[in-house]
Amino acid sequence: MKAQRISRTAIVGVVAGVLAAGLVTAPSSQAAGTIKIGYLNATIGPFAGGAPQITIGLNIALKEIKSTVAGKKIVILEEATDATPQLALEKAKKLIEKDKVDILFGPLSGDEGVAIARLSKKYPKVTFINTTGSASEATNQSPSKNFFRFHGDAAQWSGGVGEIAYKTLGYKKVAIIADDYSFPYANAGGFATGFCKAGGTIVAAQWPALGTKDYSSQIAALPKDVDAIYAGLGGADAVQFLKQAVQFGLKKPLIGGAILVDGTVLGSKADIGDAVLNTIAGGPVPDDSYSTPEYDKFKAQLKAAGTGPNIFSVLGYNSAKSMLAGLVAVKGDLSNNQAAYRKVLSTLKWNTPTGPLSMDKNRNAIVSNFIYQVVSDGKGGFATKSLKRQDKVAQGTKVFGRVNTCADVK
């Protein structure tokens, strides 16, 4: 029995040792003269490819002020998430309760964003700045006073697309095919709102599960008497759909969701040419031909960092720059529960690389949206041609589900 006693002690020892190690590494109370920013980024899982682009945007914004505000050093504490709400909540709690951050910057994905926006009510002393999460309900449903989003939601990313489809391109009847989750719901909802208001009708809708590998039955089921098809698919799903659309000779023009015809899809080697040519789409990132002094400067900064404009780098930069501009405006003063800082953020206005930004009463940004068309680059590849910059696109009050008819967006 002696051996048993010793080894029991060993177990307690191991556990106590681990505990003690944890307590020792707990950081000391906040050093004067620093501003701690906790940074949630979904570097694990489905967005691991895009996540580093947000960091690039953040770093460009930090470099512009040399990571210092009124003599106070800005310290970034990064935590990795996997785009699930549960892990985002755990990491946020860790950054706030253990690391005692002043500001929480993140998260990346929409569903994480909703969870964090709700969590922010529990921590009124911390200011939350969303990075790229674009679910509508984070700001338009029971908005939190200390949660800010310096870009549009997924419905805003369709701002102006519906109007152009109806008025300029003359599409009267449209069928929807889109992935079955919240982002395409909002994205399609934004399109349908403008399109139906202009006078168009949604005649049918298909909602295949995310990650579908065979769209033949959906394509076959699309009605023949439509003028165009709205395709709210992205990534590998978009490539697969477009490939099959070519195979089955789908002759209808396409209207893309925000991620149907982005660079990764257009750059794929698949035979999608006939399907994507002339497709129109909208989103927060300008097309290749766009040029303003702010945007050209930003493009050069991105190039120096080894990348280019995309949803993550653009929104990451705009969000970070807004967060830091607020700090600069109050000279790093976060006293009085950050009251002065939040006041500045709620009324922030500046010319971002992607157009003028202002804030609405729910602390969601009013921004510009870019509508473009896919054209041939004359060398067998694709290019995008700018159709319109729709300014002052504000968030609506709806949280969209599946949009099957115009009645769903009324």
Next chain:
Amino acid sequence: MTRKRIMYATVLILAIIFPFITPDPDFWVSSGGTRALWLGVTALSMSFLNRNLGLMSLGQLFFSGVAGYIVAISSVTHNVKFGTSVPLAILAGTLSGVIIGWIALKTKGVYFLMLTLAVTLGLYSFANQAQEITRGHTGINSIPSPIIFGMDFAYVKPLYYLFLGIAVVLFALCKFLEKTSFGIALKGVRDNEDRMISMGYRTMPLKMIAFVFSSFLASIAGVMGVFYVTNISPDSVGLVRSIDLLVIVVVGGATYLGGAFVGAILIAVFEAIIQDFTQYYVGATGILFIVVLMLAPQGLMGIAAQVRARRAKKTGASA
């Protein structure tokens, strides 16, 4: 047995004073203590089954998920009081154990593991797509905290003590059940089911009761999870969390009831610390898992038996 009692008492006293002796109590009580107790109870439901029936179930998160979703949906969407929704949720989770058990208990070993995993993944897929009911991948947020007799469990310490109370009661209940004739018969089924049958036992009801009891434990853990995380989404019941649970049980010692809590404490604390050193903490947890299993194949709780066996071997060799 007194030595064992002294050990239990020491652990309990440590657990009770923990919130007052830890630095950074805001963080460690919640993300260390409360989280470990929640994970521990979930793991306990798994260890109970493994220890007494020799069956490793990956379906525990199904029961947790059923109970958790019922509490979340009824309180957030339909404003049902916890006094009604919590007992209902635990009942529903436990009863779902009857159906799953009826199917799964006809299998053994890897088939049992796969079947229970399939059930969990089925719930995951359903929760992910049933937008109208579960709000899909977004999940259900802003789940309010319970208020019992005026005590608001949104605060860190009350929730910790509530969870500690639940954990102690459930642990004691498991220990008690094991000592009853039912518990002893169960061990007989585990060790040799055919012999028990030939002795005149009807083994299926025995196995069924054990399985349903473990789904009862898992359902309680599911409600605890909803109160701790304040959110439930498909990933709360997905494959990754099921594997996490398996790691906790195996690291702690799959054949010991206490192993569930030892494993949960180790993993909760390890994950909280490792984040400060590397972004690759999932991989780091994997390495910890491998190291523990190499040095202590029976898990941390099995170290005692391991040392004893080694000494016996040594004395045997020298004799």
